Amino acid sequence: MRRLTVGLALLSSLVSWPWLTGPADSDPGAPAARATGRGTNILIVGTDSRSGLSAAEKRRLHVGGEGCDCTDVMMLVHLSDDRRRASIVSIPRDSYVEYATPEGATTPARRGKINGAFKIGRGPLAVRTVEKVTGLHIDHYLETGFTGFEQAVNNLGGATVCTDKPLKDENSGLDITAGRHHVDGNGALRYARARHINPPGDLGRVRRQQRLLADMLADLTARGALGDPVSAATTAHKLLKSVHTDERTGLVDLVRIGWSLGRLSADRTEFATVPISHFDHRVPGVGSTLLWHKGRSQALWDALRADRPITGDTRILPVPETRAETDPARIKVRVDDATVAKALRRNGFAVTDTSAFAPAVRPAGPPVITYPIGREADAATLAAALPEAHQRATSRTDAVFDVAVGSEPVAVRTVTYDRNVAEGAPVTADSLRCSN
Incomplete structure (x- = not known):
């Protein structure tokens, strides 16, 4: 009642x-x-x-x-x-x-x-x-x-x-x-x-x-x-x-x-x-x-x-043309090509240029991103800047990403990271x- x-x-x-x-x-x-x-x-x-x-x-x-x-x-x-x-x-x-x-x-x-x-x-x-x-x-x-x-x-x-x-x-x-x-x-x-x-x-x-x-x-x-x-x-x-x-x-x-x-x-x-x-x-x-x-x-x-x-x-x-899901500034990258290294650095990645140690003859194919297992989200951010690159996970523990440039031309795309997203x-x- x-x-x-x-x-x-x-x-x-x-x-x-x-x-x-x-x-x-x-x-x-x-x-x-x-x-x-x-x-x-x-x-x-x-x-x-x-x-x-x-x-x-x-x-x-x-x-x-x-x-x-x-x-x-x-x-x-x-x-x-x-x-x-x-x-x-x-x-x-x-x-x-x-x-x-x-x-x-x-x-x-x-x-x-x-x-x-x-x-x-x-x-x-x-x-x-x-x-x-x-x-x-x-x-x-x-x-x-x-x-x-x-x-x-x-x-x-x-x-x-x-x-x-x-x-x-x-x-x-x-x-x-x-x-x-x-x-x-x-x-x-x-x-x-x-x-x-x-x-x-x-x-x-x-x-x-x-x-x-x-x-x-x-x-x-x-x-x-x-x-x-x-x-x-x-x-x-x-x-x-x-x-x-x-x-x-x-x-x-x-x-x-x-x-x-x-x-x-x-x-x-x-x-x-x-x-x-x-x-x-x-x-x-x-x-x-x-x-x-x-x-x-x-x-x-x-x-x-x-x-x-x-x-x-x-x-x-705003919707950026290419969105980065994680912060490029937190991603350490070694790149064996000076031009690509410079372009990635402009994108905000923490880049080390290792072009002095690049092979005399580039391997056939597109760039290869080698990344530590467990860092898939950061790998996706790096791949957004290198859309033609192949990705390869590794069990190493140094938390550094490697980009090995191949024989094919490399286009580096500008990515936008917005923490608000x-x-x-x-x-x-x-x-x-x-x-x-």
Whole structure:
């Protein structure tokens, strides 16, 4: 009886939501478009604070050391106006921005890492700072800490993580084997916090956080936890036990958001990270920061403001003629032809010219790339620059690639490596989620 009463109460609250009562399109199960507005923006943050944690809790959560009392995770979720698409954008914690002015402040606005806005003015200043640097209005705000995240994942039934190779990070406590794993809140926290695994740093961690969220949404949807107002209310109630919201966000709002997300297919849920132009911008007194790519990041915010998809938008992520999947600067190459060596060096490869030791008579055929076993991705990058070359794996352990030029002419193609592609390109959830 109580479940029925809750359901009726929620339906009476939700019936005024325009897309629930308007005409549907050719998909009878799809919500209809709303008449006005440009979608809904939700800011989700995870804080880095050890305040109130006992020594035992710190050991259990593997969060020793001093917290920064800042935001450790920041995701902006945009629900389209017709509720047929969700775009989830991660804002890296080290983004160098100008903060919004705190209430009552008379001094000029400060600049710093975006995660520091929370320390200055808690959630309200974090929200206003995101609004200032993105030009988007934030409609709802959700915040949790280490224990809140752990409890939320546990209350929602755990999470799925997957990896094609073992992952171990002493700082976060992550230690999992290759494969697919169902983890509790503690395991999910370790996975989400890991920064010292490949790809390293904050952007690699952010992509793993996106993958974790994509799989949690898929699992909640598959279990019917977001399938109707009552189920969505039950899920929202569990979330509210460990997640704080602003005064504009209540149970009904979370039900609406959850129900919207639960009705989306994986190809209608997008994930991206703000495009970066400088990955190690040093600022005195602040340290290493990230600078947003002005043109691409503005295109990202413009797309969300206009309620457009972000995947496939070449203004956000231009498509190079020949894309390098890994960083040429990290690939050491010995080349026995001076001209080819020079051309590869212009492409950014770490080249040693060994033409002085080249054979007097070149072997018949195209160039041959000899590479260490396990470096297939780097071999593909080098082969993209030498499209006619043959590849040969070797068991040697010196981690150096050799290019032996043959009798045929060699064309060196210009390749483009964009770290934003590898670690934060706009993609749909079906390309992020763990495969069955």
